Amino acid sequence: MTTARKFAVKKIGIIERYQEYLPVTEQTPIISLNEGNTPLILAEGLPREIGLKNVRIYYKFEGLNPTGSFKDRGMTMAISKALEEKSKAVMCASTGNTSASAAAYASRCGLKCFVLIPEGKIAKGKLIQAYRYGAKVVMIKGNFDQALELVKEITKKTKITLVNSINPYRIEGQKTAAFEIVDDLGDAPEYHAIPVGNAGNITAYWKGYQEYKKAGKSETLPQMLGFQAEGSAPIVNGKPVAKPETIATAIRIGNPASWKGALAARDESGGLIDAVSDKEITQAYRFIAEQEGVFAEPASAAAVAGVMKLAKKKYFKEGTRIVITLTGSGLKDPDFALSFDDKIETVEPTFDAVSESIMK
Ligand SMILES: *Cc1c(COP(=O)(O)O)cnc(C)c1O
Numbered sequence: 001m002t003t004a005r006k007f008a009v010k011k012i013g014i015i016e017r018y019q020e021y022l023p024v025t026e027q028t029p030i031i032s033l034n035e036g037n038t039p040l041i042l043a044e045g046l047p048r049e050i051g052l053k054n055v056r057i058y059y060k061f062e063g064l065n066p067t068g069s070f071k072d073r074g075m076t077m078a079i080s081k082a083l084e085e086k087s088k089a090v091m092c093a094s095t096g097n098t099s100a101s102a103a104a105y106a107s108r109c110g111l112k113c114f115v116l117i118p119e120g121k122i123a124k125g126k127l128i129q130a131y132r133y134g135a136k137v138v139m140i141k142g143n144f145d146q147a148l149e150l151v152k153e154i155t156k157k158t159k160i161t162l163v164n165s166i167n168p169y170r171i172e173g174q175k176t177a178a179f180e181i182v183d184d185l186g187d188a189p190e191y192h193a194i195p196v197g198n199a200g201n202i203t204a205y206w207k208g209y210q211e212y213k214k215a216g217k218s219e220t221l222p223q224m225l226g227f228q229a230e231g232s233a234p235i236v237n238g239k240p241v242a243k244p245e246t247i248a249t250a251i252r253i254g255n256p257a258s259w260k261g262a263l264a265a266r267d268e269s270g271g272l273i274d275a276v277s278d279k280e281i282t283q284a285y286r287f288i289a290e291q292e293g294v295f296a297e298p299a300s301a302a303a304v305a306g307v308m309k310l311a312k313k314k315y316f317k318e319g320t321r322i323v324i325t326l327t328g329s330g331l332k333d334p335d336f337a338l339s340f341d342d343k344i345e346t347v348e349p350t351f352d353a354v355s356e357s358i359m360k
Pocket of ligand 1: 070
C-alpha cells in the first residue's frame, strides 16, 4: 500500500491573508481563486525614458489576478458576503472586467450572475469571459453610467445583490493591494499613480494605505495621483461627461460612483487627478510592452502616461519611489492590440526566405 502524498503548498487569497483588516467572521464562506499577491515589478526602461535617474518606479501588475484584473480583489469579498447573506444572484454594470470577475466568482459558488454592459464598447477578452463563466449577459443601447443606474434600480426592487464598487465590500477587498505594496516595500511609496474610471480603486487604495499606517505597518502615506482619459474626465473637469469617449474602455465613465472618494484621496494625500490624451495612453501602452515586457490594457497605461506627463514637468522629487497600478492584462483587448501597423509577412518555408525576412 502506498501512502498518500501530502501537499504542503497552501495557496491563499486576500481574505485569508488579510482577514483581520476585513469585515469577515468565522461564518463567512470564503469564495476565492487565490487572487492578490501580485508582483511589484521594477521598471527598468521607464525611469531612463523620462529622465528620472534617482527615482524607482514599480508596476503593481494586477493583470496577473485570476480573471486578469484587480476586480478580483473586490469580487472575492463581495461574492463571499453575498453568499453569507444567503443571496441567490448577483448583478453588475460593467465596462468588462467587473463582469468577468463577478461571473467567475459567482460560478465558483453556484450564484446566478447577471451583467449589463454598454453596447459595442467592451473589449473582446472581457466579453468572452463573462459568457464562458456562465453569466447572463445583457447589452444595452447606452453607456456604462446608464447601465449602472439600471442595475441600481433592479437590485433595489429585487433580492439580487449589486456587486459594483458601490457595494462597500468591493472597496474593502481592493484596499488589500495597498497592503501588499507596503508589505513588499517595507513602507508606503512616495507616490502612487492609478487610472480612474468609476473611482472605486483610488478610493480603496487610499483607505488601505491609511488603515495600514494606523496599524503601524507603515510610517508614511503616498501622494495619490489619479489619471482619467481626456474624453472622459469628469473629475478633472468638475462636472459629469454625458458622452464619455476614449480608447481606454475600462475608464470610459462619465459620472463616477466614487467621485467623493477620489476627491478625498486626492486632497487628503496632497496628490492630484489629471487627464491624459488617447495618444499619450497609446504611447505608454506600447512603451511598457515593447520596452519593459509588461503587457497591460489601455486603461492601465493611462497611469503610465500620467507619470510620463508629470515627469516632463519635473513633478517628482529625487530619491523617491513611484508605484503605478497596472489594473488589467493586455490580453483583454486583442482588437486594440492589433490596431497598429504591424504587418504579418508570410514567406516560403525555406532558409533563404526566412533569413531574408528577419534581416529586413
Ligand atoms: C475597473 C477598471 C479601471 C477603473 O477602476 P475604477 O475603480 O472604476 O476607477 C481601470 N482599469 C481597469 C483595467 C479596470 O478594469
